Amino acid sequence: MKKLLFGLMAALFVALIAGCSSDSESEGNGEEASESKDQTITFGVTPWTSTVPPTEIASLVLEDMGYTVEHTDADVGSVFMGLSRGDIDVFMDSWFPMHKVHLDKFSDSVEDTAVSYPEAETGWVVPKYMEDINSMEDLKGKEDLFDNKMYGIEEGASATKESKEMIEEYGLDIEHVASSEGGMLAQAQRLMSQEEPVIFFGWRPHTMFNKYDIKVLKNDKGFFETSSVHVVTNKDLKENAPEAYEFLSNWSISIDDVEEMIVKIEEEDQDPKEVAREWIESNQDKIDEMTGK
Known part of the structure; x- marks a missing residue:
């Protein structure tokens, strides 16, 4: 009886050791597979x-x-x-x-x-229904068509700084109205839905070129290079x-x-x-x- 009990205890001990070994190996493999980094x-x-x-x-x-x-x-x-x-x-x-x-x-x-x-193309854009406005030079003397406003993105953006420099370089009587991207597009969409004149900042990649019939205004002073x-x-x-x-x-x-x-x-x-x-x-x-x- 003692021999039988001893044999059972030995068998259980071996099984326990094997199980622990298997668990450790499994955990090790899991860590290796995930390759988790402490960064x-x-x-x-x-x-x-x-x-x-x-x-x-x-x-x-x-x-x-x-x-x-x-x-x-x-x-x-x-x-x-x-x-x-x-x-x-x-x-x-x-x-x-x-x-x-x-x-x-x-x-x-x-x-x-x-x-x-x-x-990636970028610059000032207008709706294509404005057939006579194709370049920055075409805006001179026609600023009142746009209520003397151009709609742009946030104040801290480099595009905003460049837009303001372009207004000064071309001598335009236009105010840059800074907003979020969403705010700018909402205003542009509102005006375009009524086929009103509007200037706003545009760039690719963006859904605006899929959603709206717009064109980028040409300029000959090196602003908004591709x-x-x-x-x-x-x-x-x-x-x-x-x-x-x-x-x-x-x-x-x-x-x-x-x-x-x-x-x-x-x-x-x-x-x-x-x-x-x-x-x-x-x-x-x-x-x-x-x-x-």
Whole structure:
């Protein structure tokens, strides 16, 4: 009887050891599979529709790589300030040469890391039914048609500064009315629905070029050059999170893809994360190339 009891106890002991070993191995495998990193990557997010798709895609990819991701909402000037201090690590929607002034100011701590997409058109726009207004010169002497107002985005934006400089350079009797992107478009849409004259700030990628029949005014003084959109990062990111930096330094996306996603988010009211995940799943080869897999 004693031998039987001893044998049962020995068997239970072996089973217990094996179970613990199995649990430890399973937990170890789980940790290895997730490759969780004790690092947080913070994205600066401006109040522009063009910022959302690339930020959501990059955030999901970095989360899949094991990073914790946070978003900080701010105007572009504050985003660059945050990048310079290290409070923000990444900004996916920097427009060059428009934002070069910010990069030059913080060149010791902020890096131009990748070109997201080139040839993004930007400038003052009017409805196409204004057939006689095709350039900045055409506005001279006709400012009262527009109630002497041009509608733009927020006060801290580089585009606002450039618009004010353009008003002065062309000698226009026009007031720049700063607002949020949504406020600007609401005012423009209200006037266009009545086929009234209106000038406002426009850029691609944006649903406005899908939704409205508008044109960019030409100018011969070098304002609002065709832009390229860049990824900028805090310079410490390369050392602090090299895998994240490698991915971001290889980042690129087409302007058409961004515009298509903006339509889904803004016009079709789809969830931004779901739209971003759909793009990732449809472009896995490109993601693998950017992450170095």
